[in-house]
Amino acid sequence: MxxxxxxxxxxxxxxxxxxxxxxxxxxxxxxxxxxxxxxxxxxxxxxxxxxxxxxxxxxxxxxxxxxxxxxxxxxxxxYGMCEDCGEEIGVPRLKARPVTTLCIHCKSKQETEENLRGE
The missing domain is CATH 1.20.120.910 (DksA, coiled-coil domain)
Structure with a gap:
């Protein structure tokens, strides 16, 4: 960035x-x-x-x-680095959620896992 x-x-x-x-x-x-x-x-x-x-x-x-x-x-x-995979978080994602610590891929994966566990 x-x-x-x-x-x-x-x-x-x-x-x-x-x-x-x-x-x-x-x-x-x-x-x-x-x-x-x-x-x-x-x-x-x-x-x-x-x-x-x-x-x-x-x-x-x-x-x-x-x-x-x-x-x-x-x-x-x-700032702007995914805490899970270490890849750079895209600027559009950061503009949508400036406090995020996960890239869109890792966040989607996290949400899918939460849904499977029923959280």
Whole structure:
């Protein structure tokens, strides 16, 4: 992968990281708001929404970790290399999933094996 592509992905990952972190901060601010409800159904709805939001934020926290790992691979010169077969991951695949560690062939193989095991 040429240096121009590496810089593109570094910037993309950095932007993704900043967006995910700012969403997490906004969620914390929203969670600090105390509300009083006369109707238990309203409270249940708000609690359900908060639970859903927290699940989304948990997924973003996992994504933040993957973004940080991808940025580390860039620094180490390993970004864009498949961790299974060692081949270069194609730029179109990286554009679709910048945090990926598997080429399309190895990812397809992994998914097929998971489906066979019923995961």
């Amino acid at each position: 040429d240096p121009k592509d590496i810089e593109y992905f570094r910037n993309l990952l950095q932007k993704m990281l900043e967006e995910a972190q700012s969403k997490g901060e906004a969620t914390l601010e929203d969670m600090n708001e105390m509300e009083i409800f006369a109707d238990p159904a309203d409270r249940a709805t708000v609690e359900s929404d908060r639970t859903f939001t927290l699940r989304l934020r948990e997924r973003e926290r996992y994504l933040i970790k993957k973004i940080q790992e991808a940025l580390q691979r860039i620094e180490e010169g390993e």
